[in-house]
Amino acid sequence: MRRILLKDARIDMVLAADVHNGQDMLLLKKGVALTEKSLRMLKSWGVEALRVQEADGASADRPDPGKNQDKIEKAMEARFGDTLADPVMAEICRAAAAIVHERNHLS
Amino acid sequence: MPTPKLKAIIRRIDDLPTLPRTVFRISEMINNPRSSARDLAQVITDDQVLTARLLRLVNSSFYGFPQRITTVTAAIVLLGFESIRNLLLTTSVFDVFAGRRHDRQKARENLWDHSLGCAVAARVIGKHIRHEKTEELFVCALLHDIGKIVAMVYAPEDYDRATRKAEQENMLLRDAEADLLEYTHTETGRMLAERWNLPAMVADVIYYHHTPEQAGAFAKEAAIVHLADIFCRALQLGSGGDNRIPSLNSAAWDRIAIRKADIATIMTEIESAYSDISTFTDAATAAPSV
Numbered sequence: 344m345r346r347i348l349l350k351d352a353r354i355d356m357v358l359a360a361d362v363h364n365g366q367d368m369l370l371l372k373k374g375v376a377l378t379e380k381s382l383r384m385l386k387s388w389g390v391e392a393l394r395v396q397e398a399d400g401a402s403a404d405r406p407d408p409g410k411n412q413d414k415i416e417k418a419m420e421a422r423f424g425d426t427l428a429d430p431v432m433a434e435i436c437r438a439a440a441a442i443v444h445e446r447n448h449l450s
Numbered sequence: 451m452p453t454p455k456l457k458a459i460i461r462r463i464d465d466l467p468t469l470p471r472t473v474f475r476i477s478e479m480i481n482n483p484r485s486s487a488r489d490l491a492q493v494i495t496d497d498q499v500l501t502a503r504l505l506r507l508v509n510s511s512f513y514g515f516p517q518r519i520t521t522v523t524a525a526i527v528l529l530g531f532e533s534i535r536n537l538l539l540t541t542s543v544f545d546v547f548a549g550r551r552h553d554r555q556k557a558r559e560n561l562w563d564h565s566l567g568c569a570v571a572a573r574v575i576g577k578h579i580r581h582e583k584t585e586e587l588f589v590c591a592l593l594h595d596i597g598k599i600v601a602m603v604y605a606p607e608d609y610d611r612a613t614r615k616a617e618q619e620n621m622l623l624r625d626a627e628a629d630l631l632e633y634t635h636t637e638t639g640r641m642l643a644e645r646w647n648l649p650a651m652v653a654d655v656i657y658y659h660h661t662p663e664q665a666g667a668f669a670k671e672a673a674i675v676h677l678a679d680i681f682c683r684a685l686q687l688g689s690g691g692d693n694r695i696p697s698l699n700s701a702a703w704d705r706i707a708i709r710k711a712d713i714a715t716i717m718t719e720i721e722s723a724y725s726d727i728s729t730f731t732d733a734a735t736a737a738p739s740v
């Protein structure tokens with residue numbers, strides 16, 4: 344088990360302890376894997392730190408952010424397909440990739 | 451004209467929970483600068499379900515107020531007009547999405563997130579261009595894909611076939627519906643809106659959200675929801691049953707008249723408004739009874 348700051352939390356990390364808000368309301372139970380939605384929820388509750396289970400490879404859960412951004416952009420472009428010929432759609436695609444990247448990293 | 455299949459679906463539509471008239475009255479009220487907290491309290495107390503839900507929420511740990519709140523007026527004073535409206539509106543529509551049976555939970559959840567994302571996006575776009583009916587835009591967008599719920603409940607085989615085709619061939623669900631079925635979710639959605647006596651603006655925006663230029667008097671509102679749908683798909687807020695991003699209708703884009711340079715700002719605003727409201731509705735719909 345290790346204690347991490349919320350800003351370092353990533354999707355698929357598994358909670359090693361329950362997470363409560365300031366009023367002691369249970370937000371997430373021990374044992375669940377973090378999702379995009381739950382990270383967003385924790386952030387909006389002002390949770391600052393949590394305990395997660397140790398991953399197998401210590402560095403495996405910290406992918407190179409630049410590489411990750413690349414992956415998000417590729418996936419985004421695939422979903423936009425040939426609509427990207429429209430410059431407005433290309434701009435929407437670019438903006439969305441940046442926002443989704445930011446969301447996943449809560450930076 | 452409705453096909454026999456569509457008519458058969460419509461005949462059974464009464465089984466769906468209805469959207470309280472209150473919901474639309476509340477959004478109209480927000481747009482009227484002369485309406486007061488007391489007017490809003492009146493509308494809410496007329497509706498027992500909404501009253502109970504509101505009091506349950508304000509007394510839940512989500513707000514953590516130390517003393518018990520027992521009147522609707524007190525709740526409005528504490529939470530404010532805007533949050534009350536958002537709460538009642540979204541939780542009422544949520545009931546329709548949640549359904550009584552617990553099948554297709556994941557698909558319903560995804561569609562709910564998609565609808566909420568689209569509603570938030572439509573409101574942000576509306577504010578940006580100073581549209582005077584941003585709350586109605588929110589409702590129209592929240593309901594734009596309601597026809598998919600109708601199909602999930604009354605024609606689940608159709609819905610499964612259409613979503614499977616959309617996935618396999620990486621196409622829009624609407625195109626898959628058009629290929630395979632005698633109806634699309636825009637038609638079932640409009641019929642439901644008419645059945646619920648929702649205003650013409652809501653029914654038309656539902657019907658034309660994929661073909662906004664045909665929406666006549668509501669072409670601008672349909673265009674906004676069309677763009678909102680694209681924004682929330684791009685941001686991956688939920689899923690409408692397919693994975694494709696629809697192409698942008700260029701006449702709709704010109705009609706809305708936002709600058710390309712403002713897209714990133716608008717989308718960032720949508721992202722943050724969505725995370726606020728989704729936490730709020732999660733708490734509202736999951737609030738434990740007191």
Ligand SMILES: [Fe+2]
Pocket residue numbers: 594595624635659660
């Ligand atoms: Fe649609």
Ligand SMILES: [Fe+2]
Pocket residue numbers: 564568594595679690
């Ligand atoms: Fe949609």
